[in-house]
Amino acid sequence: MSTLDRRQFLKVSLSGSAFALTAQLLPGRALMAADHEGGLSPSLFVNIDSDGTVSITCHRSEMGQHVRTSIVQVVADELEANFDDVQVIQAPGDPAYGDQNTDGSRSIRRNLTRLRQAGATARQMLRQAAAERWGVDIRECDAVQNVVTHTPSGRSLGYGELAAAAGRLPVPEADSVELKSRDQWRYIGKAIKHVDLDAVTSGQAVFGFDVKMENLHIAVIARPPVLFGTVKSLDDSAARAIPGVINVVQLPALQPPAVFNALGGVAVIATSTWAAMRGRDALKIEWDHGDNASYNSPEYMQSLLETARQPAEVVRQRGDAPGVIASAAHKVSAEYTAPHLSQAPMEPPAATARVSDGKAEIWACTQTPQSTRATVAGALGLEPEAVTVNVTLLGGAFGRKSKPDFSVEAALLSREQGAPVKVLWTREDDIRNGYYHSVSAQRIEAALDDEGNTTAWHHRTVFPTIFSTFNPAAMSPGALEMGLGFVDNPFVVPNMQLERGQAKGHVRIGWLRSVANVYHAFATQSFAHELAVAAKADPKDYLLKLIGPPRHIDLAAEGAEYPNYDDPLEAYPIDTGRLANVVRRVAEQADWSGKRAQGRALGIAAHRSFLTYVATIVEVSVDTDGRWKVDDVFVSIDAGTIVNPDDVRAQCEGGSIYGLSCAIGQITATNGVVDQGNFNDYKVATMPQSPHQVHVDIVESDAPPAGVGEPPTPPFAPALVNALYEATGTRIRDLPVPPIIATS
């Protein structure tokens, strides 16, 4: 496998290309052949040169999920191209590819079929070209591994020899193209190693931070410490005196709503990173912090809790949960809180822009090249067509890089400077000026009958909504966030009432791996365990009892709006049978009932998110001082049809460890200023804290493909605190989990 950058590719293609295929935005729209004599559209998925080189375009961003591998697996399989010889092209931002926003765990679930069709269409055209060349029936022509063979005569032609002729054929309608049957899959479903392994292990991989070009200026920015703060006074004389500093530029103050716009502040532009950083340190800025200086995390959390204790807007109702609880003999209630978190990808945001002659070109580690294009165009007053967005590798992303604010900064500064500018965010910038995972408070009350059955569940969630980033007046979480593990509660409890409270946002709220599922699964799955304890039942058995019999949940019948991750319920129902199945499988895998060594205990949690079912068991040990440690993790996952089982495993491993980080990290603010700044005070999981192994069990399934990148994260934190309760008798309801837990 080799890779080729887009420029090289275009040069090669323009000189020698013979055959190109375009897949269009909407599934079902016809595939079109581009002009083989050079009018190559940027919306290519498959290109075959007359020398036989097969190129496959990856239109999704690579951020560690190995999408550059899995997309090639899918296309090459149906194309019958030799995987090892395929050139991978990274697509720029262009709506012609269809959706490119690499979030929501949807690269495979939304593209598997259309990319199979793209590969299969090309294969059929190559077979057709061969049939015409030989004057035989296409059904006698097989395409296998870059060669078409006329089976009766044994004649054969390579793809390169057929490419020109194939490129002149009309493109067949999608419904006339035959896809392989599953048993014919050569690459789909196989553990194939990542295409970028050589580049990564030799230091040659190019991330957003690594973009190089002639006359490149480096910028770092002193951003307002408080959201919507402004510069009151600036003394940049010391900064300008530093050798290498070229310019100091005050960016326009950000007005609400924040959206994806630049935060404002003061940029130092220099000939080197070091000079830019020293220059920024030398700036003397007095800030007007504005209204958000009132934001203090402890008081804010109290206000969320007070809201959670008051009646709020009902978003799903079955029976009469408050009434049943009011008259119940056995009641259980609990409040759960979780702090803001920062995505903290290892590579902080970075973008390079070259703006000149009414055009802009961006190179960025972005999850979202199309909204980068649109936002940069808007900021510069250009048409989107005048903006080219090139996607580098992403050094992690986790939702942070689905906001293009850093590319906007680079574009504004490049225009100002009249030179290419690379904006680099330091770790402190990333931690202090982020788009934060929402802080939350939840209250749950339940009633138990004499047999320990849960008869009513009344749950209220309160958190500042992501929509406040786009509309400062937004106080209620949207259907999107309610659909992330809250209204889709899978429990069979006869009386259920779910409510959302209101909260005001004071920082930019954004997506973080699995988003609101993190805190909703934390509360729901912790409380399920609390109910098991109250009922004196085995937590796994009680969880299965709560999940109840196999059925498809009809949320509409209970008044809930449910987007189902933008996929149809007919194809992707909320299937409690599949949820119960992963619970049973993970319990078997972990030997749930087996005896554990002294000080060790197990906790379990299960959650459906992004249409995928995951159950996690965490095994902890707690020493005599109360210091706890994760010894083992077991995950069972049902993600429907999968493309690369090793990548699914890797996401379960990494997603679990990300879940551990979500359980121990916190972002807080004092007077609107984020208190944390780097990995010394924003705690993330390290190797000694992480399990030596995450045991992953993948359910074999031919159900439609579902999400993989995010679903392993939500069940981790509740499984962890449930295990810690079993080990110590102490219930952790307020995240972060402290490093030492007293036994009670």
Next chain:
Amino acid sequence: MKVTINGAEREFSGDQSMPILWFLRDELQMTGTKFGCGKALCGACTVHLDGQPTRACVTPMAAANGRSITTIEGLDGSVGEALKGAWKALNVPQCGYCQSGQLMQAASLLNDNPSPEDADIDQAMAGNICRCGTYPRIRAAIKMAAEGKS
């Protein structure tokens, strides 16, 4: 001043307080060594300075005067090749950004201790953060490389 980078002697006449990281990345255009935190808190910038694992983001050029630096681009020899081979065999990297530093740190570990136990691995690798959570595979790859070597 003179400094040897991956066996080649280089001249440097700039600000001696500048961290080695920016000499490598900005001046030599060797971008395999990564910026992650700027405070020696994450290990993404790990290089070998006269064979010792060193955080390039906080180590000034003055400390490199007359000395020898090895970066990911120059990681070779039996230990380096064994580690890179194990990294690939186990498909260790996810996003890959921290892996230069992980490999350099792991190489130092195996140079000092050809057969590390889990506790040795924990101790040596504790300062190298991976947000993708590749730690279990890094651990397994270090053991695989150690076994392959011994």
